[in-house]
Amino acid sequence: MINISETEVHKLSEKYGSPLFFVSADKVRENLKAFESSFCDKYPKITVAYSYKVNFLPEVLKTIHNQGAWAEVASGFEFEIAKRVGLPGEAIIFNGPFKTKEELKKAIKERALINVDHFDEITQLEEIAKESGKTIDIGIRLNMEVGIDQLPDRFGFNLESGEALQVVTRCLEKGLLNIIGIHVHLTSYIVEKESEDNIPAKGIKLIWPKDHKAYRKASEKIVQFANEIREEYGINIKYLDMGGGFPTVEGISPYVDAIVEPILEGSKHGELPTLILEPGRAVVSDAADLITTIVAKKELPGGQRAIVVDAGVNILPTSFWKFQEVQCFNTSDTKLEETIIYGPLCLQTDIIAKTKLPELKTGDRLLVKDVGAYNIPQSSTFIYSQPAVLLLDGQDAVLIKKREEVDDIF
Numbered sequence: 144m145i146n147i148s149e150t151e152v153h154k155l156s157e158k159y160g161s162p163l164f165f166v167s168a169d170k171v172r173e174n175l176k177a178f179e180s181s182f183c184d185k186y187p188k189i190t191v192a193y194s195y196k197v198n199f200l201p202e203v204l205k206t207i208h209n210q211g212a213w214a215e216v217a218s219g220f221e222f223e224i225a226k227r228v229g230l231p232g233e234a235i236i237f238n239g240p241f242k243t244k245e246e247l248k249k250a251i252k253e254r255a256l257i258n259v260d261h262f263d264e265i266t267q268l269e270e271i272a273k274e275s276g277k278t279i280d281i282g283i284r285l286n287m288e289v290g291i292d293q294l295p296d297r298f299g300f301n302l303e304s305g306e307a308l309q310v311v312t313r314c315l316e317k318g319l320l321n322i323i324g325i326h327v328h329l330t331s332y333i334v335e336k337e338s339e340d341n342i343p344a345k346g347i348k349l350i351w352p353k354d355h356k357a358y359r360k361a362s363e364k365i366v367q368f369a370n371e372i373r374e375e376y377g378i379n380i381k382y383l384d385m386g387g388g389f390p391t392v393e394g395i396s397p398y399v400d401a402i403v404e405p406i407l408e409g410s411k412h413g414e415l416p417t418l419i420l421e422p423g424r425a426v427v428s429d430a431a432d433l434i435t436t437i438v439a440k441k442e443l444p445g446g447q448r449a450i451v452v453d454a455g456v457n458i459l460p461t462s463f464w465k466f467q468e469v470q471c472f473n474t475s476d477t478k479l480e481e482t483i484i485y486g487p488l489c490l491q492t493d494i495i496a497k498t499k500l501p502e503l504k505t506g507d508r509l510l511v512k513d514v515g516a517y518n519i520p521q522s523s524t525f526i527y528s529q530p531a532v533l534l535l536d537g538q539d540a541v542l543i544k545k546r547e548e549v550d551d552i553f
């Protein structure tokens with residue numbers, strides 16, 4: 144959570160317009176440091192790679208990389224962004240289900256870590272290895288049963304079905320790819336299986352944060368798999384990448400133990416692998432808030448109080464999954480009333496939050512809290528344009544993304 148006064152909110156929105164995102168560089172740094180040290184305290188070989196998809200504003204990325212974190216990218220597009228902010232290839236982890244041959248070649252040349260998602264990618268990499276006459280080091284993404292009753296995991300090779308072992312034997316037989324890492328990502332949110340038919344609109348039950356026991360299961364399973372393939376085939380796994388999906392840094396401790404303990408226990412007789420973590424939300428979620436302004440007050444049929452604000456689901460798309468936390472500055476009025484907060488879009492489902500608020504008037508400003516994860520990169524220009532983003536760094540407020548204008552459409 145960012146501390147900002149009402150006066151400051153007014154000043155910023157007068158200058159840059161409303162709605163307005165602002166990101167606290169200090170909070171990003173604080174989160175990253177706390178995340179990293181909670182793992183470093185328990186395990187000696189940690190690499191943190193920030194997940195780009197969560198918020199890839201270049202100034203935010205630079206703040207993160209200046210702290211020494213690597214990049215986790217899930218496309219060639221994100222790979223290019225990482226290069227453009229000055230990151231060397233060796234500090235990039237290249238994930239994702241679609242990587243073109245050219246992108247793979249570049250990643251190999253730049254010595255990025257590549258986590259392979261499926262057999263077609265294996266084929267592509269084998270072709271590259273043949274063409275270049277050099278074996279290629281790869282990580283393989285695995286999915287497995289960890290006690291989460293969720294939608295089928297579409298990413299990586301399944302462990303229980305024997306698919307994971309098939310990749311290993313294929314790589315050994317062909318001698319073109321060298322498996323050096325194992326990757327798991329237990330999804331960011333868990334979407335319950337029963338609600339599959341309802342996706343992607345209503346009636347979805349999200350479970351977040353997920354139980355740390357799922358991480359323990361995953362950690363145990365991949366350590367066991369790494370040990371099996373070492374003993375059976377002499378494969379030396381250099382890194383275990385446990386992905387992201389972590390809660391805020393305040394609640395991270397049980398997740399650290401759940402991941403680290405099985406690795407320490409299972410690696411007693413060999414060299415410890417590097418443990419890679421790919422946090423996104425935990426680094427940026429509570430490092431950004433949004434200023435919005437009340438543009439209308441309404442009473443709905445049935446008498447329910449509603450307000451319309453100038454920030455819609457086009458710029459806060461996570462509202463489709465979970466209502467936002469909204470804070471007002473009128474704290475003296477203790478008479479709170481259930482209020483629906485609508486965005487300005489001509490769309491029935493443009494609902495940001497349902498929450499208890501005091502009496503408010505048109506023109507009042509509100510703060511939408513903790514919106515730094517998954518909103519800005521998934522924003523769209525739908526009916527309204529996308530707002531400006533400010534980076535608050537110490538005493539400075541720097542414009543890092545300008546408000547979208549009609550000119551930008553042309």
Ligand SMILES: Cc1ncc(COP(=O)(O)O)c(C=O)c1O
Pocket residue numbers: 194196197215217238328330331332386387388389421422423424425516
């Ligand atoms: C492979 C991978 N790593 C890391 C993340 C980041 O997840 P989170 O923001 O929940 O930490 C994601 C998000 O979906 C992902 O797909």
